[in-house]
Amino acid sequence: MRRWNGWGDHAKVYPLPDGALSFLVSRVGQGATTEDASLESVLDRLAPPRLKGLPGISTDPVERLLHTHGQSLPDWIALRSGQIGRAPDGVAFPETGEQVRLYLNLAAKKGFRVIPYGGGTSVVGHINPIEGEAPILTLDLGHMDQLQELDEFSRLARFQAGVAGPALEHQLKERGFTLGHFPQSWEYSTLGGWIATRSTGQQSYHYGRIEELFAGGTLETPQGSMPLLTLPASAAGPDLRQAVLGSEGRVGVITEA
DSSP, X not given: OBXXXXXXXXXXXXXXOHHHHHHHHHHHOOOOOOOOOOHHHHXXXXXXXXXXXXXXXXXXXXXXXXXXXXSSHHHHHHHHHTOOOOOOSEEEOOOXXXXXXXXXXXXXXXXXXXXXXXXXXXXXXXXXXOOOSSOEEEEEOTTOOOEEEEETTTTEEEEXXXXXXXXXXXXXXXXXXXXXXXXXTTTTOBHHHHHHTXXXXXXXXXXXXXXXXXXXXXXXXXXXXXXXXXXXXXXXXXXXXXXXXXXXXXXXXXXXX
């Protein structure tokens, strides 16, 4: 099970070697140890949810907490100290693009904000709710993780955008292919998140950055679906795929790519 207040699996422990500890003490001095806040104490501090009684939206305290912060150092400090700030008022787990569109329509009708959530590995605050009067719904795309289509001749694959790196590579490997994109967060981050953040990484130098691999897909917006067609390179007008790459969820929710 993934840690609620840090990176990795809670069953794996990474102790600091004695040699490394001695080195740090010799350079910066003896540090003071502070006790981590317990899960129970942090849950007790959550504000009551403002999205109640809506179909398909969970207000479970643990789910809300797990979708509160990313994986930056400030995020870890906030979680370990128990000073988490604002939490989403609800979390939904759509399984199709149509369900994503329904939640966006509901948000427009009810006046709440939506945060798309892939693997929760952001280190720059993309998924952190901010203070405000409007309720906040986090859309966790983790259930949208299937290979939809593979054209072996053109070597084009279409996945649901919530697929994480290991699941994506496993489904391609079964058919003799690889995407070859391996950012540092590959274990937990998702295809949609790679596109929305214009992902790169030290282990992606061979096949390239995600912008060089993104051939098209589908974007769900408050105004409806936006197909991003897979077309040959052209000088005829702007390429809407470039507007989506690095958009950080501002223009819509990537549901397929």
